[in-house]
Amino acid sequence: MRTLPSFDKNLKPHVTYLDATRDPQLSPVIEKAAEAWNTAWESGYQLLQSYAEIGTTDGLPHILIETGWTESGVLGETRICYPRRDSCPLTVIRLSALAPSWPSSVLQSVVAHELGHALGLDHTPDATCSRPSLMPAELNLDCMRVTPTTDEATAVASLYQIG
Ligand SMILES: [Zn+2]
8 A cells, every 4th residue: 555645735846856866967967857757737836735746754854865876787776664564654766887878868868767656656557669668667769758658647637546
Protein backbone atom coordinates (compact mmCIF):
# COMPACT_ATOMS: atom_id res chain seq x y z
CA MET A 1 0.00 0.00 0.00
CA ARG A 2 1.17 3.45 -0.89
CA THR A 3 2.09 5.88 1.84
CA LEU A 4 1.00 9.37 0.91
CA PRO A 5 2.24 12.20 3.04
CA SER A 6 -0.19 14.99 3.78
CA PHE A 7 0.62 18.44 2.49
CA ASP A 8 -0.75 21.91 2.52
CA LYS A 9 -3.03 21.81 -0.51
CA ASN A 10 -2.61 25.51 -1.08
CA LEU A 11 1.00 25.06 -2.07
CA LYS A 12 1.74 25.41 -5.75
CA PRO A 13 2.38 22.01 -7.34
CA HIS A 14 6.02 21.68 -8.15
CA VAL A 15 8.67 19.00 -8.15
CA THR A 16 11.37 20.09 -5.78
CA TYR A 17 14.49 18.24 -4.85
CA LEU A 18 17.87 18.64 -3.29
CA ASP A 19 20.65 18.19 -5.82
CA ALA A 20 23.41 16.45 -3.91
CA THR A 21 25.41 15.41 -6.97
CA ARG A 22 27.48 18.57 -6.74
CA ASP A 23 28.25 18.07 -10.40
CA PRO A 24 28.22 21.08 -12.74
CA GLN A 25 27.38 18.84 -15.71
CA LEU A 26 24.57 16.93 -14.03
CA SER A 27 22.82 19.77 -12.25
CA PRO A 28 21.41 21.66 -15.25
CA VAL A 29 20.11 18.41 -16.76
CA ILE A 30 18.49 17.35 -13.49
CA GLU A 31 16.79 20.74 -13.46
CA LYS A 32 15.45 20.12 -16.98
CA ALA A 33 14.06 16.73 -15.98
CA ALA A 34 12.20 18.22 -13.02
CA GLU A 35 10.96 21.02 -15.22
CA ALA A 36 9.56 18.47 -17.67
CA TRP A 37 7.20 17.16 -14.97
CA ASN A 38 6.26 20.64 -13.84
CA THR A 39 5.53 21.69 -17.41
CA ALA A 40 3.32 18.64 -17.92
CA TRP A 41 1.11 19.67 -15.02
CA GLU A 42 1.03 23.32 -15.89
CA SER A 43 -0.56 22.32 -19.19
CA GLY A 44 -3.70 21.02 -17.57
CA TYR A 45 -2.96 19.04 -14.41
CA GLN A 46 -2.75 20.20 -10.89
CA LEU A 47 -0.89 18.28 -8.26
CA LEU A 48 -2.59 18.63 -4.90
CA GLN A 49 -0.41 16.29 -2.92
CA SER A 50 2.96 14.94 -3.87
CA TYR A 51 5.94 13.16 -2.52
CA ALA A 52 7.83 15.87 -4.32
CA GLU A 53 5.91 18.80 -2.93
CA ILE A 54 7.70 21.71 -1.41
CA GLY A 55 8.18 21.12 2.26
CA THR A 56 10.19 19.16 4.75
CA THR A 57 9.50 16.50 7.31
CA ASP A 58 11.90 15.94 10.16
CA GLY A 59 14.04 18.63 8.58
CA LEU A 60 14.73 16.55 5.47
CA PRO A 61 13.95 17.38 1.84
CA HIS A 62 11.50 15.09 0.09
CA ILE A 63 13.62 14.17 -2.90
CA LEU A 64 17.36 13.84 -2.67
CA ILE A 65 19.25 13.25 -5.91
CA GLU A 66 22.74 11.91 -5.65
CA THR A 67 25.19 10.02 -7.78
CA GLY A 68 27.61 7.21 -7.04
CA TRP A 69 25.62 4.03 -7.72
CA THR A 70 28.10 1.42 -8.89
CA GLU A 71 26.02 -1.67 -9.61
CA SER A 72 26.76 -2.79 -13.16
CA GLY A 73 23.99 -2.08 -15.63
CA VAL A 74 21.93 0.00 -13.23
CA LEU A 75 21.38 3.56 -14.45
CA GLY A 76 19.50 4.84 -11.47
CA GLU A 77 17.50 3.77 -8.47
CA THR A 78 14.69 5.35 -6.51
CA ARG A 79 13.94 4.54 -2.90
CA ILE A 80 10.59 5.95 -1.95
CA CYS A 81 10.04 7.04 1.63
CA TYR A 82 13.55 6.13 2.63
CA PRO A 83 14.34 5.11 5.28
CA ARG A 84 10.90 4.82 6.95
CA ARG A 85 7.76 4.01 5.03
CA ASP A 86 5.37 5.24 7.67
CA SER A 87 6.22 8.91 7.73
CA CYS A 88 7.81 9.22 4.29
CA PRO A 89 10.43 11.79 5.16
CA LEU A 90 12.63 11.30 2.15
CA THR A 91 12.80 9.80 -1.31
CA VAL A 92 16.30 9.13 -2.56
CA ILE A 93 17.20 8.98 -6.25
CA ARG A 94 20.66 7.61 -6.76
CA LEU A 95 22.23 7.82 -10.21
CA SER A 96 25.02 5.67 -11.57
CA ALA A 97 28.55 6.83 -10.86
CA LEU A 98 28.88 6.87 -14.64
CA ALA A 99 26.10 9.45 -15.03
CA PRO A 100 28.50 12.36 -15.59
CA SER A 101 29.79 10.61 -18.71
CA TRP A 102 26.37 10.03 -20.31
CA PRO A 103 25.01 12.17 -23.14
CA SER A 104 22.78 14.81 -21.58
CA SER A 105 19.69 13.40 -23.32
CA VAL A 106 20.26 10.00 -21.64
CA LEU A 107 20.80 11.64 -18.28
CA GLN A 108 17.65 13.73 -18.64
CA SER A 109 15.65 10.65 -19.59
CA VAL A 110 16.96 8.67 -16.61
CA VAL A 111 16.36 11.48 -14.12
CA ALA A 112 12.85 12.15 -15.44
CA HIS A 113 12.18 8.38 -15.25
CA GLU A 114 13.38 8.18 -11.64
CA LEU A 115 11.30 11.24 -10.74
CA GLY A 116 8.34 9.31 -12.17
CA HIS A 117 9.06 6.52 -9.69
CA ALA A 118 9.48 9.08 -6.90
CA LEU A 119 6.01 10.40 -7.74
CA GLY A 120 4.54 6.89 -7.58
CA LEU A 121 4.70 5.45 -11.12
CA ASP A 122 5.68 1.88 -11.86
CA HIS A 123 7.18 0.70 -15.15
CA THR A 124 5.09 0.62 -18.31
CA PRO A 125 5.16 -3.10 -19.09
CA ASP A 126 4.28 -2.84 -22.79
CA ALA A 127 6.44 0.14 -23.79
CA THR A 128 7.59 -0.11 -27.41
CA CYS A 129 9.11 2.29 -29.90
CA SER A 130 5.75 2.65 -31.58
CA ARG A 131 4.35 3.75 -28.23
CA PRO A 132 7.30 5.30 -26.37
CA SER A 133 7.12 5.75 -22.63
CA LEU A 134 9.19 7.64 -20.10
CA MET A 135 8.78 4.61 -17.82
CA PRO A 136 10.00 1.53 -19.73
CA ALA A 137 11.59 -1.21 -17.66
CA GLU A 138 14.71 -0.87 -19.76
CA LEU A 139 15.99 2.24 -21.51
CA ASN A 140 15.85 1.98 -25.31
CA LEU A 141 18.14 4.57 -26.88
CA ASP A 142 16.21 4.37 -30.17
CA CYS A 143 13.03 5.83 -28.70
CA MET A 144 13.73 7.20 -25.26
CA ARG A 145 11.65 10.10 -23.97
CA VAL A 146 12.89 12.95 -21.83
CA THR A 147 9.40 14.11 -20.81
CA PRO A 148 6.37 12.28 -19.40
CA THR A 149 3.63 11.27 -21.83
CA THR A 150 0.15 12.69 -21.31
CA ASP A 151 -0.87 9.27 -19.96
CA GLU A 152 1.98 9.32 -17.46
CA ALA A 153 1.21 12.85 -16.29
CA THR A 154 -2.44 11.79 -15.95
CA ALA A 155 -1.45 8.65 -14.01
CA VAL A 156 0.48 10.67 -11.46
CA ALA A 157 -2.32 13.20 -11.28
CA SER A 158 -4.80 10.42 -10.46
CA LEU A 159 -2.58 9.15 -7.62
CA TYR A 160 -2.99 12.49 -5.94
CA GLN A 161 -6.68 13.03 -6.57
CA ILE A 162 -6.34 15.76 -9.13
CA GLY A 163 -9.40 17.44 -10.39
ZN1 LIG B 1 12.53 2.38 -13.47
